[in-house]
Amino acid sequence: MLDYQWLYDAVRKRFESDGAMEAFLPKALTPEELRQKGDDRYLSAMTRRVFQAGVQHSMVDAKWPAFEEVFWGFVPETMALLSPEQIEGYMKDGRIIRDRAKLQAIPRNAQFILDIRQEQSGSFGEFIADWPSTNIIGLWRLLAKRGARLGGRSAAGFLRLIEKDTFLLTSDVVARLIAAGVIDHEPTSQRDLQIVQNAFNELQQTSGRFLCQLSAMLSLSINPKF
Structure with missing residues (x-):
């Protein structure tokens, strides 16, 4: 041992x-600091982690300011409404990384955040903050099951991006x-x-x-x- x-x-x-x-x-971050993060920051981090998978992180990081602009700051209520036609439009935008499957994960993860908010009667940040570190693998499992493209090491990678202890x-x-x-x-x-x-x-x-x-x-x- x-x-x-x-x-x-x-x-x-x-x-x-x-x-x-x-x-x-x-x-x-402390639980209070995690609660203070806006849910747009959680969706941004989810999306960033999705795009980091399988590529150089530095390439994604360099383009991230453009992602923030293109996707209007990742407000979950707005991103959940992205249509297939809008996704196809983003496939022609040279400012971002054009990966259809990863782009399709954005509205799915936005809806995941909204679903958690409704179920918990609180923000997604509160949900993350209150999850005990003694069962962090349980949070990995939930993210992989209910989120889009957050399986494997991506769940832990997302938590590291938002500075949730993992x-x-x-x-x-x-x-x-x-x-x-x-x-x-x-x-x-x-x-x-x-x-x-x-x-x-x-x-x-x-x-x-x-x-x-x-x-x-x-x-x-x-x-x-x-």
């Missing part, structure tokens, strides 16, 4: 000081989990993912750190160039 003190010591050796290590590690199952993180005997192969089943969640929960209880920091530390313990 993973030992937090060993993990801390292994990662600390890679930095000149405690301050340098802490400055490097990612941080998550771990990432990168190849380095998986390698450390295997080396520690937590799992013996890449986790894909819900059973395997629950084992990983339990391991992160134990590390979090011991350390008091964000899941995203623990995830980064696990990666650093394998890859010094993280």
